[in-house]
Amino acid sequence: MKKIVFLLIILTFIISCKTESKPEVEENSQIVKIEETPVVALAEFDTKASEYVNKEVEVKGIVDHVCKHGGKKILLVTDGGDVHINSDERFDEALMGSEIAVKGIVVEERIDESYCLKMDEDNIKSHSEGVSNKEQFEAKKKHVQQYRDQMKANNVDHISLYSLKYVSHIEAK
Structure with a gap:
């Protein structure tokens, strides 16, 4: 009976000491854990x-x-x-x-109202300097408005x- 109890104690000790850990590398007498890069779908x-x-x-x-x-x-x-x-x-x-x-x-x-204002300003400047035509100007203006509409619809201050x-x-x- 003593042998069985003794074996159970040893088995319990072995199981409780066994832990899974990340790979480690010894570097200049210091142990450094190697972190794996997470994979995101x-x-x-x-x-x-x-x-x-x-x-x-x-x-x-x-x-x-x-x-x-x-x-x-x-x-x-x-x-x-x-x-x-x-x-x-x-x-x-x-x-x-x-x-x-x-x-x-x-x-x-982060797209917020100040970002949208800057985009509006750049769009007006670009158009007034002849860098963009009316079609490009209107497309950019519509794009900025879509950001504003999205923020409003989601009740957030940024995207x-x-x-x-x-x-x-x-x-x-």
Whole structure:
């Protein structure tokens, strides 16, 4: 009977000491936990992005567009959503149509009334200087009004638009 009790105590001790932990790396006699980059589905990106502002995430999708005006922006898409990715360096146009996994820092752009006023001011200036034609002027004016209408309809003082600041990418598996 003593042997059984002794074995149960040892078994309980072993089970209670067993914990799952993240991988660790010993660095200069200090233990550093390695954090994994969270993966966010593009279908959930707009709703979850606020949790990751200024943090790195990974998204997967198909490169739908590489900006032709500088090549520093891509649009990554899936059937459920999309995200714009901005880089300091040009993206290779050969990425078009490729399925990739991108790591990037979540960036929030806030559209509020002061932002709308600035857009109105820039639009008027651009039009008065002949940089934009009447059609472009009206389209921009309509776009700004859509922001105002959206804020009013949702009873909020700003709209958050999220994108990613490019860190790296690999071909998706």
